[in-house]
Every structure is written in structure tokens, then in C-alpha cells.
Amino acid sequence: MVSLRLTVVALLAVAGPVMTLSSQQSPAFTPRSSAALNVRGGAWKPAAAPTAADSSMVLTPGATYQALVAKGVSNTKISTIKTLTAAIMGGAYVGVGGMLSLAVCGNMPGIASSNPGLVKFTFAALFPVALFLCLQAGAQLFTGNTATMGAAYFENKITLKDVLRSWILAYSGNMVGCGLFALACSYTGVLDGGAGKMASNMVVSKTSGAFGPTLVKGILCNWLVCLAVFCAAQAKDVTGKYIGIILPISAFVAIGFEHSVANMFLLPAGMLSQAGVDIKTILLKNLLPVTLGNTIAGALLVGAGFSWQFGKLGEGK
Numbered sequence: 001m002v003s004l005r006l007t008v009v010a011l012l013a014v015a016g017p018v019m020t021l022s023s024q025q026s027p028a029f030t031p032r033s034s035a036a037l038n039v040r041g042g043a044w045k046p047a048a049a050p051t052a053a054d055s056s057m058v059l060t061p062g063a064t065y066q067a068l069v070a071k072g073v074s075n076t077k078i079s080t081i082k083t084l085t086a087a088i089m090g091g092a093y094v095g096v097g098g099m100l101s102l103a104v105c106g107n108m109p110g111i112a113s114s115n116p117g118l119v120k121f122t123f124a125a126l127f128p129v130a131l132f133l134c135l136q137a138g139a140q141l142f143t144g145n146t147a148t149m150g151a152a153y154f155e156n157k158i159t160l161k162d163v164l165r166s167w168i169l170a171y172s173g174n175m176v177g178c179g180l181f182a183l184a185c186s187y188t189g190v191l192d193g194g195a196g197k198m199a200s201n202m203v204v205s206k207t208s209g210a211f212g213p214t215l216v217k218g219i220l221c222n223w224l225v226c227l228a229v230f231c232a233a234q235a236k237d238v239t240g241k242y243i244g245i246i247l248p249i250s251a252f253v254a255i256g257f258e259h260s261v262a263n264m265f266l267l268p269a270g271m272l273s274q275a276g277v278d279i280k281t282i283l284l285k286n287l288l289p290v291t292l293g294n295t296i297a298g299a300l301l302v303g304a305g306f307s308w309q310f311g312k313l314g315e316g317k
Contacts, residue, residue, distance in 0.1 A: 057236055064234040065151065065310040071233075072152025075145065076162045080169065083140055087170045090139030091177020095265040097130025099185050099195070102269065106198035124254035128246040130262070131225070135232050135241070142170040143261055146298025147226035153299075154307035171260075171291070178264035186272040196273030203270030203277045206263060207285040214258060214286065218293020219301070221257030224248040225294075226302040258290040 059067065075083070101123045105112075112119045134141045149163045185191045191199065209217075231244030252259065267282045307313040 057240055058234045059236070061234070061306075062310040064230055065306045067233050068148050068151045068230065068306070069155050069157060069311070070152075072145075072148040072150075072166075073157045075140075075149060075166050076152075076158050080165075083166070083169045084173045086138065087140040087142070087173020088177040088180075089137065090134045090141045090170070091174035091179075091261065091264060092181045093133035093137065093139055093177075094130040094141070094174070094261050095178050095181030095185070096133060097127045098262055098265040098269070099181070099190065100129060101126045102195040102198050102266075103190060106194035106196070109194060120254055124250040125246075127253050127262070128228075128242075128249040131228060131232075131245050131249055132242055135229065135245070136238070140166075140170045140173060141261060142167060142174050143222050143225050143259060143294050143298060144229045145170045146222065146295050147229060147302040150299035150303025151307060151311070154304050155312050167295070174261045175264050178261065179268050182265050182268040182272060185269065191269055191273055196269075199266060199270040200273045200275035201270075203267050203275040203282070206258070206267065207277055207281050209285070211285075211289050214289040215293045217256070217258040218260065218290035219297045220255075220293075221252045221259045221290075222294035222297035223301050224252040224257070225259060226298045230302070230306075258286070258293070260287060260291045260294045263287060263290060 078086070104126060105119050105123045108119050108122070131141070131144075133139070134144070145166050149158065149166045152158045153160065153163050182191075225248065228245045228248035231248065232241040235241045235244050263286055267277075267286065271277060271279075271282070304313060308317070
């Protein structure tokens, strides 16, 4: 017991001066001292307090527009083969959304006859998975690119050649991806039954309209689709991105507007289900006017419109 006390006394005797010295020197080394140095040799500065913008879950509209411009610029730096591959995958993702909607809604015959609005609502609620997959997986989608490339062009960040290259590659790849996915669905039998019947009816309906109304349907559709891309870019978390996607996409589907890339899957799916409509009719009566309308909406309504609000076109106005 005596030896233990002697050991404690000895330790205190040694530690006391060290602790005193440390307490005398510590003010010179405290991080809050203006004379303290950081690892780079400069004076230490306290971290800036987070701003309201840093803590917000969404970007401002102006910041979101600049993000769209940056996306358009980045598209020009992707190689041709990678752009085409990403576009093929984008077409397949749209096919997933279309097939999901057909598989569920095409097999609701009782509800379809008694409550067609509920079938339309269900189709509209399911289809947004297509754009969610495209945006989250980094795919290329022609309809979205009309806005991002248009915005970058109106900000003088890219050339018209860059715009056309992106649009052509994305459109071509989307068509390949949608077509291959439709073939896969037909081969595996998931288009049999109610899903195929619904696809067949959609082909007949989508190729029965006049050029003008179909063109306007394409404009209104891609206006909402590009707003969905805008809202998704505005959100900083996945939940916010999906909310930003589902509301505008569900709106265009439920209303009955026309989306060129969605039709690249739905129309071949209908053809493969013996709809009795040929490729020429599909191209002239649907894809041509819808594609023109989609391009007008993305490039002008969204690209030029937001440039007027937040960018170069509206400077000094």
C-alpha cells in the first residue's frame, strides 16, 4: 500500500510541470488564435457559416438553368460511340416504363370498361419510371437533349453543329433501344394478351390524328417532359428528383400528349401485336409531327424561354 502511494506521488511530481508547461503554451497553439498556422502555412480562418442556399434541398431556378447549360456543354465532350450507347440504353429504359404500363393497364379489362379514367391514371402513375431510369443512370434521351443542348446553344457555349450531332445520335440510339426492347418483349411473350391488345389499340389511335393537332400534342408533351428534367435537376436528393419527374410526366401521359421516344416503343409494340398499321403510316402520321413538336418545345419553350429568364437572351431586358 505504501509503495502504491509512493508511485502515485512520483507520477504527480513528474506530470505536474509538464501539465503546467502545456497550459502555459496552449494559447499560442489554439486553433482560434489568429497567429495559428494551418497545414499550408497560412493563418487559420474559421469555417464560414452555411448559407440558406447550402442547406436548401433544391437549387434556385437560375442555378438549375445553369446546370442544364452545363449538361448541354458536357454532352459535346462525350464520344460518338458512348453517346450512341447511352442513347440505346435510354430507349430501353423508356421501353421498360412503357411495358410496365401496358402489362398492368392492359390486364384491367373490367376496370377499363367501368372506370377508364382509373386505367389512364394508373398508366400515368407507372410510366415515369422511364425518365427516372434515364436520368439516374446517365442515359441520353432525345427529348431531354432538345432542352439541354438548346440552352447551351442560346448561351453561346456550343455550336449548332454540336446541337445537331447530339440530337441525331440521341434520336437514332433511342429508336434502336426502343425497337430492340419491343422485339424482346414480343419474343418473350410479355406482349401477349391484354398488353398486346392495348398496344394495338394505341397504334391505331396515335396514327389517326391530323398533322396539326399531333404536332401541338408533341409541343405540349415535351414542354412538360423538359420541365420534369428541370425539376429533377433542381432537387438535390433522389426523393426530390423522383417527385420532380413523376408529376409532369404523369400529367402528359394522363392528358394524352405525344412523346416521340415513348412512341418509338409503343408503336412497334402495337405493330408486333398485329395492329395492322405499317411503318410508313407510323412515320408520317405520328413520329414526324411528334418529333417536330418535341423539338420546338425543348429548344424554344424551355431552352430559349429559360435563357430569356435567367441567361444571355434576357440580359439587360
